Amino acid sequence: MERLESLxxxxxxxxxxLRVVDRTGTGDxxxxxxxxxxxxxLSLVEQHKLVYAALEEPLRDGTIHELRITTKGTT
Amino acid sequence: MSEIKDRIQDVIDNExxxxxxxGTPDLVMCGNSQRxxxxxxxxxxxxxxxxxLPDPAIRQELSEISGWPTIPQVFIKGELIGGADIAEELxxxxxxxxxxxxxxGENYQGRAVQKVVPLT
Numbered sequence: 001m002e003r004l005e006s007l008x009x010x011x012x013x014x015x016x017x018l019r020v021v022d023r024t025g026t027g028d029x030x031x032x033x034x035x036x037x038x039x040x041x042l043s044l045v046e047q048h049k050l051v052y053a054a055l056e057e058p059l060r061d062g063t064i065h066e067l068r069i070t071t072k073g074t075t
Numbered sequence: 076m077s078e079i080k081d082r083i084q085d086v087i088d089n090e091x092x093x094x095x096x097x098g099t100p101d102l103v104m105c106g107n108s109q110r111x112x113x114x115x116x117x118x119x120x121x122x123x124x125x126x127x128l129p130d131p132a133i134r135q136e137l138s139e140i141s142g143w144p145t146i147p148q149v150f151i152k153g154e155l156i157g158g159a160d161i162a163e164e165l166x167x168x169x170x171x172x173x174x175x176x177x178x179x180g181e182n183y184q185g186r187a188v189q190k191v192v193p194l195t
Contacts, residue, residue, distance in 0.1 A: 044161045044164065045143075045156070045157050048157060048158070048161065049142060049143070052143070052144050056144075059145070066106075067145065068107075068159075068160050069160050070160065
């Protein structure tokens, strides 16, 4: 969970809100919330792709079994 | 292009609403696939489902085409709409219904069929 948070912080250093929730308490089902100006003007697909890109490694190595994403711009 | 890739692209391009999922609508194998189905059904969408589980190559090729790493994936008339989270979000706001009407026409609910396309 700390790893996901730090990867997201690296990708969104100025995020207004950034949270990682371990939904099941088992360290593999996460809900991440990112509110950042980087999302402004992007479609939801593009916004979620930014989050996927930040978490590419834990997605690939199986750390993340399931990921829910909520994104918001700062408008 | 591989044969599977061609067939995936064919489904994306030609089905009104394509849902790539784990399992089938009658036997869903994943909570997120269920959430996507529920969102689409709630909007009265026709659903063409593709089960990605029979062959790992389906998922691999699909993600290469879409740039989206996870399952499920929802497409309306060839456009990637997103996964379960976005489908739910758009359904809740009414945006999904608007998009379906825009892309499929006013009477899209009259064609609310559900079918499963095997890729393997």
